[in-house]
Amino acid sequence: TSLGKVTIIGSGLIGRSWSALFARRGYDVCLYDTVSSQLEVARSVLDTLLVQWGDEDWLKEGENAQTVLARIRYSDSLAESLNKAVYVQECVPENVQLKESVFKQIDELVGDDTILASSTSCIIPSKFTKGLKHESMCIVAHPVNPPYYCTLVEVVPSPWTTPETVKKTIAIQKEIGQSPILVRREVNGFVLNRIQYAILMECWRLVEEGVCSPEDADIALTEGIGMRYAFMGNFETMQLNANGAVDYCQKYGDNIKKICLEQQELGARDLSGPTLDKVSQYLNSKIPIDKLEERRAWRDDWLKAIAKEKIKR
Ligand code: NAD
Incomplete structure (x- = not known):
């Protein structure tokens, strides 16, 4: 039994x-x-992907690649594609x-009644939905690549998106196995990139100030705080690294603020110049540009292993 029809605009x-995600759950x-x-x-x-998912038990029980593939149709007619869609x-x-x-x-x-979601990585929804007949049904649902291993979806309403649209979008994302978070108002970078860029800028400054090498900044993440991040956020870390978050903030709050004020004083840097030379020299010797595809496959393999471990527990 079908859950209804979903239309995907753009087949990149x-x-x-x-x-693949919507069909796996049972949508047409x-x-x-x-x-x-x-x-x-x-x-x-x-x-290829769905046969692989079948081999890897990444499909619902009792389903195989063929049953899932049979739910996907391909079309070059927009009108036909959208006819009776519950979600776009x-x-x-x-x-x-x-x-x-x-x-x-x-x-x-x-x-x-159709929800109109955009996958945009960094454009706030009010920039391209204002004045539409169905503007209240428009919303951003920003995935992380590859979405079947990195399940975060940033749900970003515009000022004219109805609460009902927000609620339904979150429900549908959960239903297909994703992990939606609500970005309550339009901000540049949404949540993920704001956090990511704060870390990136600090790594950049540490290298620029000669505190550590690019390689060591990466190791601080992969062998240090990154070990936690796949299953535990910063706030939960506060709770566990002291006798609760209140204790943590009493113990470490002043020092954290002091360091953050230092960082603020150093400020945002242009991502260019001698520091870029240093960073790209390190990266190009580690991962030559003609080996990027291999390295992406290596990355996806890691992500798959972590995603599977998370599901198992
Ligand atoms: P892509 O270039 O791989 O695919 C885009 C597809 O859209 C192409 O198949 C193209 O033919 C098609 N297209 C172009 N004009 C069209 C039109 N008028 N109607 C229908 N289809 C049209 O791009 P992508 O990487 O899949 O990115 C798509 C969106 O998802 C972007 O907004 C991007 O920011 C966002 N996004 C990308 C990533 C990522 O890692 N690639 C992650 C999260 C979000």
Whole structure:
């Protein structure tokens, strides 16, 4: 029994991942693209991916690659793709004019109860949904790549998105196995990138100030705090690293504030110049540019192992 129809707009890297996730859960998926050769690529990538998922027990019990693949259709007609859709996930390239034009087209073709979600990584939703007939149904649902191992989805409403749309989007994301968080108001970088960039900028400054090498800054993450981050956040760390968070803040709060004021004084740096030379020299000797694909496969393998461990526990 189908859970309803979901339309994915754009069949690139992210559109294909969403298709697999929705189909795995039992939705009928229609994958739309303006470039028909892209749809052919998507079909073959999804065939391979779902067979792999079948082999790896990454599908629902009693299902196999064929049952899931049979739920995915491919279309180059927007009207047909959107017909009777309960949820739309837009995945076209990251360009605000393009998003605006695609949302305008979708707006003309959908019913009043369809949720219109965008995968955008950094454009706030009010920049491309204002004035649409269905603006109250528009929202950002930003995934992390690859979404089937990194399950975070940042749900970002615009000022005119209804609470009902927010609630339904979060429910659907949970239903397909993702981990949605609510970004209560529009901010640049949403939540993930704001945290990521704060860490990146500190690593950059540590190298620029000659405190440590780029390699050692990376080791501080992979062998230090990163060991925790896959299963425990900073706030939970506060609770466990003292006799509760209140005790932690009493013990360490002043020192943390002092260090953060030092960081603030050092300020944001341009990501260029001699520090970039140093960082890229280290990276290019470790991972030559012609070995990036191999290294991405290595990364995905790690992510898979961690994701499986998380599900097991
Ligand atoms: P991509 O370039 O791999 O795929 C984009 C697809 O959109 C292509 O197949 C293209 O043919 C199609 N397209 C272009 N114009 C279209 C139109 N008018 N209608 C329908 N399809 C159209 O891009 P991607 O990496 O999948 O990224 C898509 C979105 O997801 C972007 O907004 C990006 O910021 C976001 N995102 C990407 C990542 C990532 O790691 N790649 C992670 C999170 C979010």
